[in-house]
Amino acid sequence: MTTVLVTGATGTIGTQVVKSLKGKDVTLRIGLRDPSKGDAFRADGAEVVAYDYDRPETLEAAFAGVDRVFLMTPFVESALPLVQRAVAAAKAAHVKFILRLSAFGADPHATRALMLDHGQCDSAIKDSGIPWAIVQPQVFQDNTLTSRLPTIKSQNAFYGASKGGRLAVVSSADVGAVAAEILSNPDPHRGQVYMLTGPEALTNTEAAEKLSQVTGRTISYIDLAPEAYHGALTGAGLPPWAADAIVGLDLATARSEASAVTPTVQEILGRPAETFDAFLTRHREQF
């Protein structure tokens, strides 16, 4: 049976990749920084191995005997060395296919550091000599449940600097389902870069209105000057590079650089991408 290694399996997208791969005809191997935390995966029949970019010696063993890899890197200042480490280990283990989790707007010539880094990581995969595909998702709908949740709960508000710019946020469930489809049948997807979006591009004010409808509370989007938003993010504990990345995304959104809606989720899954309304309704209890 084909063995698929899933990295980042405890994260937003990795969780969904594992969930969607369960119904597929593959053997699952889960790479965790701390394999002792893998009991839930083991209970589902998966093998759990150590996988830690900061301990490169774990990578080669994790890739040994693996056919296909879902390769994600965490949100770090530069993921390129991590991808380079993974590619070296995957080559040594004769891995046959890599699906990389990138980001919408990734470009090896981008001026924004995060998009430049993602673009360079994409290039490292394309140049690896290992058959590949890349998914470039738009901003996750799930950020409403993670980075935005604290102020939604405590202040009935969330913040940004995107003005009236539109963004076609995508659900992690759709990204995971697309990834699982590609990993279970990679041949038609080899050498493809897929930009994944939700079905509609929304302003943050519209997103706040939808949140208000679903929760029954008035939840506001508060648009800040870029410097003020940056200060709020660093004040909340984010390192400056991360605040730069988040504010940079909002400024690109304000310039309408991120408003595209792609048909790719529908094309690959044969059903429409999840709407933000449906996502919020599915997670209503968490707000």
Ligand SMILES: NC(=O)c1ccc[n+]([C@@H]2O[C@H](COP(=O)([O-])OP(=O)(O)OC[C@H]3O[C@@H](n4cnc5c(N)ncnc54)[C@H](OP(=O)(O)O)[C@@H]3O)[C@@H](O)[C@H]2O)c1
């Ligand atoms: N958020 C967005 O809107 C968005 C949109 C497009 C693209 N992206 C990209 O998506 C990626 C993040 O994906 P995500 O949101 O699914 O991740 P996430 O929820 O932030 O989870 C991070 C995952 O990485 C693992 N991890 C952390 N450090 C590691 C290390 N040293 N070695 C191995 N694994 C490590 C974590 O494992 P532990 O359980 O050990 O902590 C966890 O499973 C980033 O590349 C980001 O740029 C994000």
